[in-house]
Amino acid sequence: MTDRTDFAARLLGWYDSHRRTLPWRAPPGERADPYRVWLSEIMLQQTTVVAAAPYFLTFLQRWPTVRHLAEAPLDDVLAAWAGLGYYARARNLHACARHVNERLGGRFPDDETALLDLPGVGAYTAAAVAAIAFGRKATVVDGNVERVVARVFAVTDPLPGVKPRLRALAATLTPDTRPGDYAQAMMDLGATVCTPRKPQCLICPVSHACEATRMGIAETLPARTAKADKPTRHGVAFWLESAMAVLLRRRPPTGLLGGMAEVPSTPWEAGGPPTPAAVQAAAPLARVPWRPLPGSVRHTFSHFHLDLTVTAGEAGDNWPAADGYWVPIGALKGEALPSVMRKVVRHALDHTR
Structure with missing residues (x-):
């Protein structure tokens, strides 16, 4: 079996010279801000660093502390989050900020168990905040x-079923010292060297400890269970204008x-596609002469594709909105x-202007 006794030491040495500069990461030698660590880790779930970074900077500018975020209206937080996806994270983010501000005096807990009690904080986020922000x-x-x-361990069983085993094996490598730096070093290694395709094993600081490199199978791992094809759902969106405003509504x-x-x-x-009767029943105003717009809007969620046509x-002016609210077209960005x-807004504007 490959010797991994100096795995953490080699990885940390590499990290000290090659660590990424990220907007939420504290400079070398400085203590990380728990609020920034927590905010970044919530944003990075199901999202890339490139996508999350501008959102993080926007949030930090508008709400520099957990108190500021807790006191912000939820609608403002949702609007600032728009486009980042997985919107339950935004609602949980706001709920967590309020919990920390109102019940914990604005201070995040410093251990995994207490962190897991916070709204929207799971095992990964709790471990990341505990290690990076508090040195646990x-x-x-x-x-x-x-x-x-x-x-490293040449685990050939496929994801997602093998996740518990990988976590247990990862725990055997975690050092007692510099756990926060080590956690970030592992992330950086995976993001820049041990990449999904064409891993750069020749420059990897821990290739000596990697069983898959020794066996020549690194690029084939981790194995994954084949995903089922995503179904496609269909619908019709109603672009209704009145006095240079458009009708929106709030989802549950x-x-x-x-x-x-x-x-x-x-x-x-x-x-x-829905039947004409279903379209008529769902229309916000039945007496309006609806005009189908050419083409459609295609979007992919985690579990299905969506194909929307727009009508x-x-x-007319000042029509009451029974199930929604009017927004001036120029204010839609907010x-x-x-x-x-x-996408629906862009499609409608492209075909009605």
């Missing part, structure tokens, strides 16, 4: 770390895109519209 020994396992560990507070703004639409269902209508709805 904790095993931080994200996708990058899973890949590194699968290769829980569930897909919970609490976000949307252009009204039929339910999104599989089995083909446009005019309600609304908490998820990515799919921003």
Whole structure:
């Protein structure tokens, strides 16, 4: 078996020279701010560093402390989050900030167990905040770390079923000293050297300890169970204008895109486009002459594809909004519209102007 006794020492030595400069990362020798660590880790779930960085900087500028974020209206937080996806994270982010501010005096707990009690904080985030912000020994396992560990130990069983084993193996490598730096070093290694395709084993600081490198199978790991094809759902979105404003409505507070703004639409269902009767029943105003716009809007969620056609209508001036609210077209950028709805807005404007 490969000797891994100096794994952490070699990795930390490499990190000291090659660490990435990231907006949420404290400079060498400085203590990390728990608020920044927590905020970044929530944003980085299911999101890349490149995508998360501008959102992080925007949030930090608007809400520099957990108290500022806790006191912000939820609608403002959702609007600032729009486009980052997985919107339950934004609602949980706000709930967690309020919990920390109101119940914990604005101070984050410093150990995994207490962190796990916070809204929206799971095992990964709790370990990351404990290690990076508070120097606690904790095993931080994200996708990058899973890949590194699968290769170091030549684990050929597929994800996601092998996740518990990879976490247990990762724990055997976690050092007692500099756990926060070590956690970030593992992430950096996976992001820059031990990459999904064409891993750079020749320059890897821990290739001596990697069983997959020795066996010549590093690029094939981690194995993954084949994913089932995603189904396609269909719907019709209603672009209704009145006096240079457009009708929006708020989605239910829980569930897909919970609490976000949307252009009204039929339910999104599989089995083909909705019937004319279903479209008429879902229209926000039945007496409006609706005009189908050419083309459609395509969007992919984690579990399904969505194909939306858009139909446009005019309600006249000052028409009451029974199920929604009017927003001036020039103010749409400030609304908490998820990515799919921003696509609908662009499509409608492209074909009605």
